Amino acid sequence: KLMQKMNDLRTPALVVYKHKVEANCERMLKLAKDHGVTLKPHFKTTKCLEVAIMQTGGTKCGMEVSTLVEADLLAENGFENVIYAYPISPHKTPKCAELSEKMKSFVVFVDNVAALKALEQWKLKDNKNWQVLVEEVVKCGNVTFSGLYSHCGHSYKCKNAEEIKEVGKMATNKMLTLVDELKKQGITCPSYGIGSTPSCSKPAPEMSKLTEWHPGNYVLYDLMQVKIGSCEIDDIASFVLTRVIGHYTKGEDVFLIIDCGWTAISLHGVKDSEETSGYGLIVDHPELKLAHMSQEHGIVKSKDSTKPLDLSRYPVDSFLRIYPYHSCATCAMHPVFYVADQNDNIIDHWRPVKGW
Amino acid sequence: KLMQKMNDLRTPALVVYKHKVEANCERMLKLAKDHGVTLKPHFKTTKCLEVAIMQTGGTKCGMEVSTLVEADLLAENGFENVIYAYPISPHKTPKCAELSEKMKSFVVFVDNVAALKALEQWKLKDNKNWQVLVEEVVKCGNVTFSGLYSHCGHSYKCKNAEEIKEVGKMATNKMLTLVDELKKQGITCPSYGIGSTPSCSKPAPEMSKLTEWHPGNYVLYDLMQVKIGSCEIDDIASFVLTRVIGHYTKGEDVFLIIDCGWTAISLHGVKDSEETSGYGLIVDHPELKLAHMSQEHGIVKSKDSTKPLDLSRYPVDSFLRIYPYHSCATCAMHPVFYVADQNDNIIDHWRPVKGW
Structure with a gap:
């Protein structure tokens, strides 16, 4: 379906090569599968529905978002299991409640007591529990502990694949230590993921011990990722x-x-x-x-x-x-x-x- | 007409104080009037129709734009006398022809021979002439020389009103010298304007000798303008x-x-x-x-x-x-x-x- 020739575009124009996006999405899905982890790709780079479908391999299941309009777009288009990978504050509770009630699974990230209290005070319909990811473990009434989440942002300081793998290994080991400590206290951690585009593009073998990865930028990559060593x-x-x-x-x-x-x-x-x-x-x-x-x-x-x-x-x-x-x-x-x-x-x- | 309270907005949100935009627009219109020059305000800062109306004091006449979508928006909403204050290249000729034919006056800016030739080869309907602003004078078939245009970008290096006025004075004198030289060659210059938000906000007395000013950022101002000395x-x-x-x-x-x-x-x-x-x-x-x-x-x-x-x-x-x-x-x-x-x-x- 030809709409126009590239050289007829009024400039400037952002051009995206579909075959490259597809290849990047497929490669990351395969990498995650080969390591036995679930890919929960991040939507923040393109925020285009068409890309989210490719990122999930067509399943429309399991995405991360950085804004509530991204979550709305996915919810309206039949996506399930969406993680709002952003520290929520009490003011955003009503909107997050709406999304939690609308979707089979909508998971929020909490990093402070005020936000957690706001969730505890807001009762979801049908006695549904809030699903919450945290950096440290918390226990509350109507809140289900969904797992541990870390961004692995240190990987952005790397300069080649070896350095990336070293950072991925350290971040994984730190996360696994925390999971073990929780286990000793009798707390099961349903999910524990790290992941940035560098660490997931050049994964350390240890990263197969995680349950989830959540890279985002890999769908398009860019010069920064080339300099880090994530891609060609x-x-x-x-x-x-x-x-x-x-x-x-x-x-x-x-x-x-x-x-x-x-x-x-x-x-x-x-x-x-x-x-x-x-x-x-x-x-x-x-x-x-x-x-x-x-x-x-x-x-x-x-x-x-x-x-x-x-x-x-x-x-x-x-x-x-x-x-x-x-x-x-x-x-x-x-x-x-x-x-x-x-x-x-x-x-x-x-x-x-x-x-x- | 209350739509919501500011504190109910989901954040982040860009808030614009209407009374301040109005005051900034009115002050600049008065400054230009007091100096006997026509204000041709620039649309590039907000690109909102409501602001263009305020910038022209409700006349919908005489605006500058930096993109063709801005020109389209103004043309569709009854604006006249719009200047596309951006060096056009041949590829943009068809779209500019459409705007030239649609509006009573649509003026383009040319800085190279290839673009000028493209205009000359494109005949407008009803034998209408292209209206062209330049930095240096040119003569062509179906092209009307509309005047001289300069941005006065040096004013962005200033640190207070006195420095701004000195830059405005020098830029004005340079422009007037060029107008005089043209006059000696028998070429009348219909318009000659300079203007950036700093030089128009703190105008040198000499700037009353110009025919036009064309500031843009003044509708909102910002920290950069405070540092330059354009505003409080x-x-x-x-x-x-x-x-x-x-x-x-x-x-x-x-x-x-x-x-x-x-x-x-x-x-x-x-x-x-x-x-x-x-x-x-x-x-x-x-x-x-x-x-x-x-x-x-x-x-x-x-x-x-x-x-x-x-x-x-x-x-x-x-x-x-x-x-x-x-x-x-x-x-x-x-x-x-x-x-x-x-x-x-x-x-x-x-x-x-x-x-x-």
Whole structure:
């Protein structure tokens, strides 16, 4: 079903390669299966229903969300077993009650007594219990202890697969120690998961001892994940399509203007420096860097300041593709994702849910 | 017309004080009038129809836009005399032709020969001419030279009103010299404007010699503008409403978690340091700074690291208000603006246009 050719898109546009998203989703499902753990993938990166379906392998069962609008979207579309992986506060209790009553299983995460008391005081319909994940164990009236949850955020400081595995191993062992301690106190822990995209992409063997993994960014990956060692550059499934819209020479400064500003790719990234590619990687152009951005345009310079750009190589209206440094942030800037097949046909438009 | 109380909003939420937006719009209209110039306000900050109406004093005439979806929104709602203040490239010619034919006056900005040739080759209906603003003068067949345009971006490096006025004066004099040179060559310049929010908020007397000003950010202002010297802190018309959702003590590190991450306020701002308030100013809490953000939560610390926070002062579910460092960037993160009156009633929801 061809909707348009990629080169007919008005730019800037966020393009997502469907076959790469599918491959990333399938690879992670297989990795989890091979390690004997349940994948509870995180929805926060794309917030597109179509992606959630791929992330669950079509089962629509077991997702994590970071906002209540994500949970609403999944609940309205027949998903079950959704974890609101975010510390709730008392004010969010009524909305979480609605979701707990609507879905077979909606699990909340609690990290403070005020929030826990609010849950205890709010009676769910049909004597249903709140399902609660925690970092430390608690006991309350109408609250079922659902398990332990940890993000494993240290993995974001890694630089290669070996370092990632070491972090994954340590985080797993820490979690298993806690589970053992609980067992000695007579408390069974139904689930205990860690997981970030790095640690689940390059899992330590120990991670098979967990019950759950919950990575999110892996559906698209990005430059940050390449630098950490989670993936290869070709695994990155989204890019900002932009056109050259002008050539400038100001003294010794020679640069391109492109129609991609921070509204299209975000300001996440490594600031301008000679060594880096700046705020994103310009695909197939190792000589270029995205040096600066204003609201609606970007300035592209030569990465090597001793070699000025040959502007004739980049005519006005020619295309550049930019891999985002942080795809979660880039996705947050776009109301529509243009979904492409391997032949650069646009075959679908995905619309992420926005707000809170 | 009360829709809800501010304290009933689910957080994070972008709140806009309508009376402050009105005051900012009226003040800028008066400043321009007092200087005998036409205000052509920029739409890029809020992209909300309701604000464009206020910016034009209800005339719906004379706006600048940074994207074609902004132009579409204005054209569909009866606005006239819209300037697409963005360097167009050939690919955008068809859409610009549609807008030029639809509106009495739609002006484009050209900075390269390829774009100009594309305009020349595209004949508008009814022999209408393209209306073109430039940085340097050009002559073509079906193109009417509409004037000179400059952004005056240097004013963003200022630190007080005197510096702003000096930049405004220099930019004005440079523009007037160019107008004079054209006159000697027999070319009349119908319009010549400069303007950024700093230079128009604190105008140099010379700026009365221009025909147009085109500021944008002034409708909301922000911390950056306060630092530049464009406005007072009480002129800032928007803030992110957030709740405290957790208390943490990790060794000597004592901090609050709030439900405002970079999806709610953006990463624009001054990075964590002892001296600054971080990514935004926490209203009425000079002791706090927004030190760090992840996708959906923020970490609030004591600005003075020698004085640990007294967590009991900030109970879970209590509110904080954060003035953005860059309101254009914060607005770009929100699908809805919650419009408040002086009594903190939410009286309207404004929905910005998104995309390109």
